[in-house]
Amino acid sequence: MEKNMETIFQDKIDKEIRIEPKDWMPEKYRQTLIRQISQHAHSEIIGMLPEGNWITRAPSLKRKAILIAKVQDEAGHGLYLYSAAETLGISRDEMYDQLHSGKAKYSSIFNYPTLSWADMGVVGWLVDGAAIMNQVPLCRSSFGPYARAMVRVCKEESFHQRQGFEILYVLSKGTEAQRKMAQDAINRWWWPSIMMFGPKDDESPNSIQSMKWKIKRFSNDELRQKFIDVCAEQVKVLGFTLPDKDLKWNEERGHYDFGEINWDEFWQVIAGNGPCNKERLDARKKAWADGEWVRAAATAHAAKKAAKRTAA
Amino acid sequence: MSYSIIKLYYGDYGEAKNGAADISTNNTPKEEWPLWEIFIRSKQGLDHKHAGSLHAADAAMAIENARDVYTRRMEGVSIWAVESKYIHASVPEEAGSLYDPANDKAYRHPTFYDLPDEVKYM
Amino acid sequence: MTTLNKINYLLHLADNALIIGHRCSEWCGHGPVLEQDIAISNIALDYIGQARNFYQYAAEIINSENDPSLGFVLPATEDSLAYLRDTPDFKNNLIVELPNGDWAVTTLRLFLFSTYQFYLYNQLVNDADTQLSAIAEKSLKEVTYHLRWSGDWVIRLGDGTEESKLKIEKAIEYLWPYTGEMFINNDDSISSDWNKKLSSIFHDATLTIPAKSWMQEGGLKGIHTEHLGYILAEMQYLQRAYPNSEW
Numbered sequence: 001m002e003k004n005m006e007t008i009f010q011d012k013i014d015k016e017i018r019i020e021p022k023d024w025m026p027e028k029y030r031q032t033l034i035r036q037i038s039q040h041a042h043s044e045i046i047g048m049l050p051e052g053n054w055i056t057r058a059p060s061l062k063r064k065a066i067l068i069a070k071v072q073d074e075a076g077h078g079l080y081l082y083s084a085a086e087t088l089g090i091s092r093d094e095m096y097d098q099l100h101s102g103k104a105k106y107s108s109i110f111n112y113p114t115l116s117w118a119d120m121g122v123v124g125w126l127v128d129g130a131a132i133m134n135q136v137p138l139c140r141s142s143f144g145p146y147a148r149a150m151v152r153v154c155k156e157e158s159f160h161q162r163q164g165f166e167i168l169y170v171l172s173k174g175t176e177a178q179r180k181m182a183q184d185a186i187n188r189w190w191w192p193s194i195m196m197f198g199p200k201d202d203e204s205p206n207s208i209q210s211m212k213w214k215i216k217r218f219s220n221d222e223l224r225q226k227f228i229d230v231c232a233e234q235v236k237v238l239g240f241t242l243p244d245k246d247l248k249w250n251e252e253r254g255h256y257d258f259g260e261i262n263w264d265e266f267w268q269v270i271a272g273n274g275p276c277n278k279e280r281l282d283a284r285k286k287a288w289a290d291g292e293w294v295r296a297a298a299t300a301h302a303a304k305k306a307a308k309r310t311a312a
Numbered sequence: 313m314s315y316s317i318i319k320l321y322y323g324d325y326g327e328a329k330n331g332a333a334d335i336s337t338n339n340t341p342k343e344e345w346p347l348w349e350i351f352i353r354s355k356q357g358l359d360h361k362h363a364g365s366l367h368a369a370d371a372a373m374a375i376e377n378a379r380d381v382y383t384r385r386m387e388g389v390s391i392w393a394v395e396s397k398y399i400h401a402s403v404p405e406e407a408g409s410l411y412d413p414a415n416d417k418a419y420r421h422p423t424f425y426d427l428p429d430e431v432k433y434m
Numbered sequence: 435m436t437t438l439n440k441i442n443y444l445l446h447l448a449d450n451a452l453i454i455g456h457r458c459s460e461w462c463g464h465g466p467v468l469e470q471d472i473a474i475s476n477i478a479l480d481y482i483g484q485a486r487n488f489y490q491y492a493a494e495i496i497n498s499e500n501d502p503s504l505g506f507v508l509p510a511t512e513d514s515l516a517y518l519r520d521t522p523d524f525k526n527n528l529i530v531e532l533p534n535g536d537w538a539v540t541t542l543r544l545f546l547f548s549t550y551q552f553y554l555y556n557q558l559v560n561d562a563d564t565q566l567s568a569i570a571e572k573s574l575k576e577v578t579y580h581l582r583w584s585g586d587w588v589i590r591l592g593d594g595t596e597e598s599k600l601k602i603e604k605a606i607e608y609l610w611p612y613t614g615e616m617f618i619n620n621d622d623s624i625s626s627d628w629n630k631k632l633s634s635i636f637h638d639a640t641l642t643i644p645a646k647s648w649m650q651e652g653g654l655k656g657i658h659t660e661h662l663g664y665i666l667a668e669m670q671y672l673q674r675a676y677p678n679s680e681w
Contacts, residue, residue: 022401045468052463056456056665059672059681060513061489064459065482071462072475076381079468083365086347092367093344117672117681152364167681175679283464291466293601294537297594298369299343304593305370345467366469369590376583377469380476 013212018144021087033143034088035104038095041081043107044074045099046280050114051123059117066163067120073160077153084145100285107131108266109192111274118171118178118185124164126186126193126231132157133227134197137218165234172238179240186235187243194258195266197224225255232256348374349399350382351392360392368393437499441492442525444566445515446654448488449526451573452516454547455481456665457534466537473583477544480576487569489515517673521663522656529612531653531662538591538598538605545584546609549631550616551577553624585635592639599640606644614649 005024012019019025048071055071058064082092098104109127114120135157138150171182198220228247235242246259268274345367351360363382368374374393383389435443458478465471489512496510507514529547534540555577558570591602617625636643652658672681 048463055459055462056668057671059517059679061452061482061486061516063681065479065486068459068462068475068479068482072472072479075463075468075472075475079366079381079472080364082468083347086365091344149364170680173680175676177676178679287464287466290464290536293595293597294466294470294591295345295369296343297598298373298590299345299594300598301590301594302370302373367467368469372586373469376586377473380473381469384476 010212013142016140016142018147019142020144030088033146034085034090037081037085037088037146037149038090038098039105041078041085041095042099042104043110044078044081046106046110046284048074048078049280049283050110050112050276051120053114054117054120057117058120063120063167070124070160070163073156077149077156080149080152081146084143084149087145096288100281100288102272102281105270107196108269108274109196110280111269111277112189112192113276115188116181116185118168118182119189121164121167121171121182122185122189124160124162125168125234126164126189127196128157128160128164129231130193130196130227132161133223168238168240172240182238183240186240190242190244191262191265192269194224194228195261195263197221197227199263199266228256228258345369347396348378348393349396350374350378351394352378352382353390354383355389360390365396371395437495438504441495441504444488444492444495446525448485448492448515449524450530450547450551451481451488452485453524453526453662453665454530454544455479455485456669457530457532457540458544460534461540474540477580477583480573480580484569484573484576485516486512487572491565491569513673517670521658521666524653524656524658524662524666526653526662527612527615528650528653528659529609529615531659531665532609532612533661535605535608536601537587538601539608541584541587541591542602542605543609544580545588545635546613546632547616548577548580548584549628550624552581552631553627554620557621557624581631585631588635588641589639592636592641602639602641606641610644611648611650615651615653618651618654 006026009019009023009025009029012023019029051067051074052071055064055067058067082095085095086092095104099106109130114123132154135150135154139147139154141147141150168182168186171178201219201221232242232247232249244259246257248257249255250257269277272278346369347365348368348371349365350363352363353360363378366374366377366381368377371393375391378391378393383391455478458474458481461471462475462478463471465474493510493512493515496504496506497508500508502508507518527547529543532539532543552574555570555574559567559574561567561570588602591598593599617628632643673679
């Protein structure tokens with residue numbers, strides 16, 4: 001029976017039929033999805049912090065409004081994704097517990113600090129740019145709720161990348177001090193951004209299973225190369241440079257060659273040793289703990305109201 | 313079957329490198345606000361369509377939140393909020409018996425009837 | 435109304451919206467639950483939008499006067515008015531600049547203030563100045579929602595748990611002395627409508643309205659609490675550190 005179900009399941013996947021929450025699925029598929037979707041959701045929520053850091057200091061009212069809207073969108077994305085994970089039978093509170101206890105991970109990029117206004121531009125251009133490249137294929141994820149959440153997310157994300165690039169474009173036309181601020185931000189964020197695509201393919205042999213299940217559709221290296229090719233051209237429009245002396249066009253490959261990535265740093269940041277790991281997690285834990293009495297009050301009030309209705 | 317999945321996606325670094333693979337215990341903590349399904353009529357004359365879900369302490373809050381989350385407070389829309397636990401769903405394994413018979417009844421579909429071309433507007 | 439009075443009145447409305455919007459925006463990413471984080475960020479956005487409308491209109495008048503003796507940077511823009519005036523130039527009510535405190539202080543402040551704005555904008559909708567009345571009309575829709583949202587929270591916290599009741603009672607004690615300033619220079623009808631609304635929500639929240647007491651004031655004259663200086667230091671830092679730059 002089990003075997004048969006698994007064949008039917010794989011058959012559906014091969015035919016591009018979406019899997020829905022109540023359909024039979026291998027336990028490992030369910031687990032993998034819960035982990036993947038919840039960690040994606042955590043990334044959105046933690047991702048609010050480095051940008052939220054600049055809301056009160058945004059240099060114009062227009063920029064302030066855009067930034068609030070953007071950070072708020074990320075909260076919305078987190079919410080869509082938590083909801084998608086909840087269809088698999090895990091509660092949002094449980095996912096929070098996993099995040100707060102350090103058991104669940106989130107994108108390591110958010111463990112880097114946002115030190116200047118230009119970082120708002122670079123986060124939009126590079127970090128959201130890398131995220132979009134990762135996310136667009138997920139709109140065709142085999143799991144229905146995830147795919148649908150991602151369609152919504154991707155629609156909103158493209159505005160994020162564009163506003164980021166625009167911030168940098170304005171800085172590039174600005175004063176010497178502003179150009180310096182922007183180049184410095186690019187220098188700090190470039191390498192962490194290309195690390196966002198994950199380890200090299202030959203070091204993650206088992207994402208093959210994920211490809212077979214059509215959870216993930218392109219390899220890490222394919223996406224990374226595509227991203228670097230795009231950015232190497234876009235940075236020219238800004239008149240800035242990417243901090244990689246080995247970056248050059250390879251006619252034969254039809255791609256840009258690039259320098260060695262510091263994977264040691266990557267794993268260190270994931271392991272908790274990034275510049276802001278502790279701050280980020282502490283901020284989330286504090287918000288959750290401080291909110292506990294608020295949530296309890298709303299629950300208590302709702303119960304009182306319901307009791308009154310029943311009595312009436 | 314055993315797979316160890318190293319990296320899947322954005323924010324997910326797999327089991328091998330400390331990623332959580334912990335699966336639900338299905339113990340929804342009692343104090344969590346209930347989950348609501350949100351249906352939105354985006355324009356007069358259209359059906360309410362499922363927009364997504366959210367957590368809220370009561371129905372009023374669910375509707376308020378739905379405006380913030382799913383319509384960004386567009387006006388002139390109608391919102392339904394239904395607590396998720398009250399949604400009954402057909403069971404997929406039975407889907408065959410529920411839906412397949414209808415496929416056989418082609419006579420329910422207008423195109424089943426081959427009418428002479430002269431008959432218009434039918 | 436003289437032109438300068440008109441400008442100052444618009445700046446008063448704009449500063450109120452900007453500063454309370456600033457306070458609401460501080461919650462972004464730190465709310466008690468994701469859905470409410472989104473809600474309060476929406477409210478912050480509404481207020482920043484209102485501030486921009488009022489500043490833009492004020493800037494228009496300042497520029498058409500084109501009189502350096504009025505004391506404004508020329509040409510005036512929404513950003514020069516928000517970012518290049520200092521504490522004594524700000525004309526907001528003290529209540530909006532007080533720190534957020536906890537969720538009780540934040541939602542109660544929003545309730546007290548947006549109720550006042552609701553009745554004020556209701557009057558301004560009929561103002562002879564069509565530009566002002568148009569801004570008031572748009573803002574009124576937003577404030578109606580802020581009022582409902584914050585009023586619901588006051589009821590939930592008052593009629594919630596013992597702990598939440600204690601917290602909102604403390605918030606009332608803290609904010610109450612700052613409520614009187616809202617009614618200076620306004621029709622009595624605004625304060626009586628405000629009191630009625632307050633009674634009805636406090637009744638549902640099982641809360642008691644404090645007795646009449648000494649009221650703090652000074653915001654309209656530019657004499658603020660210590661908190662505003664820090665808000666402006668943070669908000670204006672880039673404009674001050676890199677003068678004459680485009681962003």
